[in-house]
Structure formats: C-alpha cells, structure tokens
Amino acid sequence: MAVLKITEFPERVLKQAGEPVEEFGAELERLVSEMFETMYAEEGVGLAAAQVGLPLRLFVMDCEGLRLVAANPEIVSAEGAQEGEEGCLSVGKVHAPLRRAERVRLRAQDVRGEVFEQEAEGLAARCFLHETDHCDGVLFIDRLTPLRREMVKRRFQKLRKWR
Template identity: 45%
Template sequence: MALRNIVTKENDILYKKCRTVEKFDERLWTLLDDMKETLYKAQGYGLAAPQVGILRRIAVIDVGEGLIELINPEILDPEGEQRDVEGCLSCPDVWGYVKRPYSCTLRAQDRNGNYYEKRLEGIFCRCACHETDHLDGKLFIDLVDEFVEPEE
C-alpha cells in the first residue's frame, strides 16, 4: 500500500465525470488499498478516486462502521432531508451547511465486481452522496447554502 496525494479544488480533474470501472483486477485492488491508507492518514470519512487523480467511479467510506468500498455506486430511493456541516479533503479549511437526503439505498460493486445494496441513514447517507457527487465532477462547495468558519 502507498499514500496517494489528495488533489485540491484548484485541480480540473475534480470537475470531470468519472468513467465506469469494467476491470476488477490487481490494479484496482491496489488503488482501493492505497485509497484506504490515504483516507485513514487524512482522517476523513470518505475519499473518491478523482481526489487522488484517477477518473474512475471508485470511492471508499468509513464513518465509524468499518471501511466500505464503492465501485460504480448509485444512490437510489433518497428519502427525507438533513442539513449539516460538511467539509472535504480536497477543500481544506472550507466548511458549510449542505442539504442531503436523510436516507438512501446505495447500490455498488465490491472489489470483485459483485453487486450489493445497502440502506444508509444519517452521516453514512450524507457521505455516500458526497462521494458519489465527486464521481460526477461536483464538489460540496457548489451545494453549500451557508459557509461557516472552521473550528480552531
């Protein structure tokens, strides 16, 4: 495993739509392992492939329930609403309130290409939506309805 550099909002790659993953091989597994290590080192909740310079539909999330790998994720059946402060590893020291669904169904593939579905709520749903936005070239700062000062 290796740490990857996290690109920041000034990098054009963050504004491009990612391509679907079609090959589930050792190269993908290495990327997933590197993203996991990078996420934990950065102390974030989620990390999407474009944040490490790769235009593929891949993300990793850990909101305290263990790491989940998302390959070709889709957000289905969003319900309710939550408004809370978000940040992003690609937007250091920027925080703001964003509205997201309270719950959703996540449909994705694992590292071997097997599909799975998981019903998500709260912070887990928020994080999955945030990371999926990255895969579509969207940053949370475009959704913020009120920016807040970072805590010291």
C-alpha cells in the same frame, strides 16, 4: 502501499465525471488499499478516486462503522432531510452547512465486481451522497448558495497560503 497525494480544488479532475470501473482485479485491489490508507492518514471518512487524481467512478469510505468500496455507485433512493456540516479533503476540510437526504440507498460494485445495495442514515448517508457526487464531478461547494460557496473558497485559499 503508499499514501497518495490529495487532489485539491480547483484541479480539473475534480470537475470531471468519472469513467466506469471495468476491470476488477489485483490492480484495483491495490488502488483501493492505497485509497483507504490515504483516507485514514488524512482523517477522512470517505475518499473518491478523483481526489487522488483518477477520473474513475470509485470511492472508499469508513463512516459510523460502515466500511466499504463502491465502484460505479448509483443512488437508488434518497428520502427525508438532514441538516449538518460538510467538508471535503479536496477543499482543505473547510466546513459549511449543507442540507442532504437523511436515508439513502446505494447500489454499487465491490472490489471483486459483485453488485450490492446498502442503506445508510445520517452521516453515512451524507457520505454516500458526497462521494457519489465526486464520481459525477460535483463538489459539495457546488451545492452551496453562491454566498456560502465564496466564503468557503476564500477560507480555503487563505489556508493554502499559510501552508
């Protein structure tokens, strides 16, 4: 297994809607293991395939005790509202406040292709929305006001220069 390289804004794959996952088997299991390893190495709570350069509708997460693989994720319902800071490994972990739904129900397939539904609240619900957005080629900064988006981009560009 290997830690994969994180794709960073503004690489194109992050703006692409992912292709559906159609093959479930050893190759997908291996990819998922590497995505978990990469996510833990980067201290993230979620990681989508686009973030390791693959335009696929797939993410892994381990957030508030909820550890799962979601292939072909869909948001079935989203209710309420929460305020909170959000960040992304592909945007150098620069955070910004973003309003999201408080309770979210996700439908997806697991690593064997079995369809499941899972509900979450709070941070885990935020994670469902953030990672499903990645599968649609949407970044959290796309959901910020133009002013906040520019602030995040500028901070991220500065961070990149210092590395």
